[in-house]
Amino acid sequence: MAGYVSEAVIRRLPGYYRHLCELEAMGVKQISSQEMGRQMHLIPSQIRQDINCFGGFGRKGYGYNVTSLRQHIGEILGLDHPHSVIIIGAGSIGSALAHYPDFHGETFDTKALFDIDPARVGTNIGGVPVYSMEELDSYLASHRVDIAVLCVPKEAAQEILNRLEAGGVSAVWNFAPLDLQHETDRMLVENVHLSDSLRVLSYRMAHQDGDAPKE
Amino acid sequence: MAGYVSEAVIRRLPGYYRHLCELEAMGVKQISSQEMGRQMHLIPSQIRQDINCFGGFGRKGYGYNVTSLRQHIGEILGLDHPHSVIIIGAGSIGSALAHYPDFHGETFDTKALFDIDPARVGTNIGGVPVYSMEELDSYLASHRVDIAVLCVPKEAAQEILNRLEAGGVSAVWNFAPLDLQHETDRMLVENVHLSDSLRVLSYRMAHQDGDAPKE
Known part of the structure; x- marks a missing residue:
């Protein structure tokens, strides 16, 4: 390599x-x-x-x-071996991801969703069971989790990040709308910013008539 | 500039x-x-x-x-002026985006959702009214649309892209899982690939123990 x-x-x-x-x-x-x-x-x-x-x-x-x-x-890319995935937050983004075909394959296999809403707990979304946030720590104690997908409000993100690290999660794919910085060696964090690509599009629209760069 | x-x-x-x-x-x-x-x-x-x-x-x-x-x-970035937005496809991704706060602001203002499912047509999602796909062309004829967000299956994407261009849409933010290439001067296309960032995370996990680059 x-x-x-x-x-x-x-x-x-x-x-x-x-x-x-x-x-x-x-x-x-x-x-x-x-x-x-x-x-x-x-x-x-x-x-x-x-x-x-x-x-x-x-x-x-x-x-x-x-x-x-x-x-x-x-x-x-490490796609030749399986990754177990959990999703934290069963709101609109978390639910959309639970339905995402790439998350139900050999490479990425979504095992559980966690949410605070009692109405969602006990249901399943896209075939994935929804557990209470209170069950997260005991779940992590008894299951190996490679990737946790974080789809929670900004305010909740840091506390959950700490619980994920304490529970031995290897990596976090973060959809919470803030750049989570995580400097320890034990857990990787990849921040997703959907709006960035929308803003790149907006840039292209604004610069379309002459000085736009070509890809 | x-x-x-x-x-x-x-x-x-x-x-x-x-x-x-x-x-x-x-x-x-x-x-x-x-x-x-x-x-x-x-x-x-x-x-x-x-x-x-x-x-x-x-x-x-x-x-x-x-x-x-x-x-x-x-x-x-062109964020100092408003963009009118429509979302095509009210499935899980389209609905999640309709709830997205960035899509209900001064810069990006979501006006309408379009879907083929009669059960969704006439409802509203995140405060955005859902119209039938059959109404798309007449909607485009009577409304200025800056950005169309494409959240439809791969198979449907190209035909809808053609209708959006014929209807005078300026730009497409594409969540359909294919790279839409659009070479005309009249409409910009930005392809979003959620899985790309997941695969970058997977790369980092696979290369964590030594030769991983630091951002």
Whole structure:
């Protein structure tokens, strides 16, 4: 495995992975970086350079084997082994995620939802049982949880984060509308900001008539 | 306004904007790029360089005025004027977005939801009225729509995209699980891939024990 890999490269890997999955589904066996660049609106040398960060792959003048490269990038992304997932907060975002097909697969498997609302506790959403927030600590004591998805109001986030860490959760995917900073070695935090991509769109709309950059 | 601005800079602007909003809410008046870099885990010279893409701002040895810089970046992002929004698809993601506070503000104002399910049509979700998909074209003929949020299954996306363009919609924020490519000058498309950030988290989990890069 490579040494230092830049944040920008890591952020591009899921895009390559998605694109390769689509090519595979269409029955494409082989692809050149030129063709992939054209399809993905990226410079071919950028693609080659990104992929080379993780060891040589592909043959000059022959291109990439789609399935091998998809598997290779999947392994780099850690998608070749299962992750158990819980969702904290069964409001609109938490419920939407519980219905999300990617959360009911071999890679990410959603085991439980937790909520404070007694009306939701005991039901199931998208096939996932809803437990009371009071049951969280004992659940964590008896189940291995790889990823906790945090879908709670801003005010509740920090206290729950502390409980998740105490319970041995490996990583948090945070939808609460604040940047959770978590500096310990024991738990990773990835903050999701839906509005950021909306604001990028707003930027493009504002700059459409001339000085807009091209992707 | 600056000429060419790189994609990476544009993608960082919403983060600066969010951070400055938080500082403003905490009553912070002035901030140096050093302090902002420490708080945001970015190199101070990176911050100065990004902000300088849009003309000089801040005074050497004095730092940035938080409110002025927040307003300045807000203007660059086009957040200083209102956008009318519709949501296509009132399933779990569409409904979650209809409840999203950012979608009921001065900048983004959600006017209507559209769905094919007769049980949903005529109700309202998060205060937003739900119309039938059959009403979409006539709605677009009589209302200005800046942004359409697409929350429909993959199979339905392309046909609806064509109707949105014919109806004069300026931009599409796409949650349908495919990369919509839209090459015309008349409508912008921003694809959201929730799973990408989950896969970045998975990458970090897999590389946590040594060679993981720090943000």
